[in-house]
Amino acid sequence: MTTDIHSAGENSLIVYLGDSTSPQVSARVQSTAQKITRALGDALIDLVPSYASLLVIYDPLQTDHFHVHQAIRSVLHTLDEAEDALTQGNRVTLPVYYSAESGEDLLTLAANSGLTPEDVIRIHCEQEYRVYAIGFAPGFAYLGEVDERIAAPRLSTPRQRVPRGAVAIADRQTAVYPAVSPGGWNLIGLCPLRMFDPDSDPTMPIAVGDIVCFEAVDRDHFFALGGELP
Amino acid sequence: MSMRVIQPGLLSLIQDGGRHGRHNIGLTTGGPMDGQAFAICNRLLGNAPGSTLIEVSFGGMQLEAQVDTYICVTGAEIPLTINGRDAALWQSHRVLAGDTIALEFASAGCRAYLGVVGGFDIPLSFGSSATVMREHIGGLAGDKLHAGDQLACKTVTEHRCKQLPPEHQPRYHDSVTVRVIPGYQQSHFSRLQQRRFFSHTYEVSDRCDRMGYRLQGPAIDCDIKGILSEGICHGAIQIPADGQPIVLLNDRQTIGGYPKIGSALSLDTHALAQLRPGGKVFFAPISTHAAHNALHLARSYILRQPIRECPP
Numbered sequence: 001m002t003t004d005i006h007s008a009g010e011n012s013l014i015v016y017l018g019d020s021t022s023p024q025v026s027a028r029v030q031s032t033a034q035k036i037t038r039a040l041g042d043a044l045i046d047l048v049p050s051y052a053s054l055l056v057i058y059d060p061l062q063t064d065h066f067h068v069h070q071a072i073r074s075v076l077h078t079l080d081e082a083e084d085a086l087t088q089g090n091r092v093t094l095p096v097y098y099s100a101e102s103g104e105d106l107l108t109l110a111a112n113s114g115l116t117p118e119d120v121i122r123i124h125c126e127q128e129y130r131v132y133a134i135g136f137a138p139g140f141a142y143l144g145e146v147d148e149r150i151a152a153p154r155l156s157t158p159r160q161r162v163p164r165g166a167v168a169i170a171d172r173q174t175a176v177y178p179a180v181s182p183g184g185w186n187l188i189g190l191c192p193l194r195m196f197d198p199d200s201d202p203t204m205p206i207a208v209g210d211i212v213c214f215e216a217v218d219r220d221h222f223f224a225l226g227g228e229l230p
Numbered sequence: 231m232s233m234r235v236i237q238p239g240l241l242s243l244i245q246d247g248g249r250h251g252r253h254n255i256g257l258t259t260g261g262p263m264d265g266q267a268f269a270i271c272n273r274l275l276g277n278a279p280g281s282t283l284i285e286v287s288f289g290g291m292q293l294e295a296q297v298d299t300y301i302c303v304t305g306a307e308i309p310l311t312i313n314g315r316d317a318a319l320w321q322s323h324r325v326l327a328g329d330t331i332a333l334e335f336a337s338a339g340c341r342a343y344l345g346v347v348g349g350f351d352i353p354l355s356f357g358s359s360a361t362v363m364r365e366h367i368g369g370l371a372g373d374k375l376h377a378g379d380q381l382a383c384k385t386v387t388e389h390r391c392k393q394l395p396p397e398h399q400p401r402y403h404d405s406v407t408v409r410v411i412p413g414y415q416q417s418h419f420s421r422l423q424q425r426r427f428f429s430h431t432y433e434v435s436d437r438c439d440r441m442g443y444r445l446q447g448p449a450i451d452c453d454i455k456g457i458l459s460e461g462i463c464h465g466a467i468q469i470p471a472d473g474q475p476i477v478l479l480n481d482r483q484t485i486g487g488y489p490k491i492g493s494a495l496s497l498d499t500h501a502l503a504q505l506r507p508g509g510k511v512f513f514a515p516i517s518t519h520a521a522h523n524a525l526h527l528a529r530s531y532i533l534r535q536p537i538r539e540c541p542p
Contacts, residue, residue, distance in 0.1 A: 006413055006414060007411060007412065007413035007414075007518050008413045008414055008461075008463045008466070008493060009411055009413060009463040009464065009465050009466060009492075009493030009494075010411055010465070010493065010495055010496060010518070010521040010522070010525060011463065011464075011496075012461075012463040012493075014413075014414065014460060014461065019458075020458075021458065045250050045251065046250050046251050046252070046253045047253065047254065047461075048253045048254075048460075048461025048462075048484055048485060049254065049461075050458070050459055050460045050461055050485050051458045051459060051460070052458050052460075053458070053460040053461065054461070055253075055460065055461025055462070055463060057253075057463060060521075060522050060525050061525065061526065061529060064522055065518050065519075065522065133459060133485055134254065134255055134256045134485075135256045135459065135483060135484045135485030135486075136256065136483055136485070137256060137364075137365070137483075138255060138256045138257050138365050138367065139255060139256055140256055142459070179366075196255070196256075198355060198356070198367060203255055204255055207254070207255075208254065
């Protein structure tokens with residue numbers, strides 16, 4: 001697997017840990033992030049882990065790019081696959097009320113895939129997903145990978161308003177919208193749990209590297225869990 | 231003990247030094263778009279660096295002091311009055327409870343910073359008071375200022391008014407040279423495309439805000455159209471499919487999948503953020519090494535600035 005360190009900006013370097021999306025590369029990103037956090041201490045300002053890269057933001061008045069580059073190289077030397085594999089996140093199960101009333105695109109997605117809505121739900125629930133990245137909006141987690149049979153391209157015209165909790169698919173990724181926002185993903189259901197709550201600790205039920213499963217719940221159970229229809 | 235907002239103006243936001251260390255949950259940085267004017271305002275008030283101030287974009291703000299304190303306004307050239315009397319920017323002024331502080335509209339630059347001694351006392355959200363409206367985080371309930379808002383600050387009776395001598399005050403022009411640190415996907419831009427980028431004038435489009443400044447000019451072509459989404463640093467210059475550069479700033483998304491030709495030096499994004507649509511931008515390459523030197527010199531300059539006491 002190829003690794004590479006590039007300059008990103010006046011206070012950041014980006015570490016590439018592979019060139020495709022895979023659980024192995026993602027584990028390597030996680031493991032690198034943990035080690036860099038320890039190696040840089042106070043000089044580290046922020047980290048952005050993503051699918052196959054890690055952006056390292058440092059304080060250029062406390063340290064310099066030579067030092068940070070060297071620290072990252074040392075960390076990369078100590079990585080090994082067996083150890084990466086142990087960098088496992090939590091397993092989190094998210095309840096979802098899948099239906100035409102809670103997921104506007106469920107019937108269209110099923111029809112376009114040549115499946116019944118029940119098949120789409122079953123296939124979406126069968127898979128385990130890895131949290132590859134968090135971004136776009138606070139708490140928006142990119143989960144992969146969706147079974148090819150239910151992968152669907154983004155809508156040609158994004159919606160102005162996607163409800164909070166919407167469970168959606170775009171290509172081979174799936175996500176739960178943490179807040180009302182515009183969005184072009186295919187909506188298939190609603191999750192009654194808060195995916196981002198600034199007032200609770202932890203703020204999010206999931207983090208990069210975690211494994212997420214979806215569990216279908218019926219309408220009554222959805223309401224009992226605090227769900228609301230938009 | 232507070233300042234009351236009589237008129238918020240077009241866009242007035244509570245800002246401190248920004249929110250750091252929370253990119254892992256998708257929170258962006260926020261903070262002052264013109265970090266230089268922001269830093270000088272806090273320095274003139276004797277505040278700790280990064281104390282909470284108001285970033286006033288374009289102007290039109292009026293406050294009523296409900297406390298005796300001292301204020302200072304730096305940044306864009308905006309006429310400032312206290313009870314209708316003209317007051318100079320780049321210096322601290324005494325205000326008393328009941329006084330009206332008014333900012334008209336900017337004639338040069340577009341962002342000004344209004345602060346009080348000790349900074350505004352705003353509850354922190356994820357370690358910072360910085361308002362990011364897109365995230366509904368920071369400031370007062372995650373939003374811009376509205377008429378009637380109360381901004382807590384303390385009574386101050388002891389402060390010697392300070393000023394930055396006119397010859398040291400930044401001037402805001404309608405063109406800016408932005409130094410660019412090569413990086414990210416720069417090797418995917420051919421030499422011809424890089425030469426085009428660094429030798430033409432770009433213009434600030436109407437789509438410029440705290441997330442980023444979208445520019446217009448000769449389109450830049452990249453060998454690759456998209457990349458796996460990755461972390462975006464402050465100042466990163468993204469080239470989307472239409473080839474028109476976007477300089478990503480304080481409220482940027484933390485990850486994205488467009489190729490980037492490099493990143494702007496923060497010392498120059500401060501000046502960029504003072505440009506309005508139609509402003510001209512030139513790009514010049516700079517090494518990481520030279521960028522670090524420039525940052526150290528800039529910090530040393532801020533500390534050595536000959537701030538002097540105002541004549542009585």
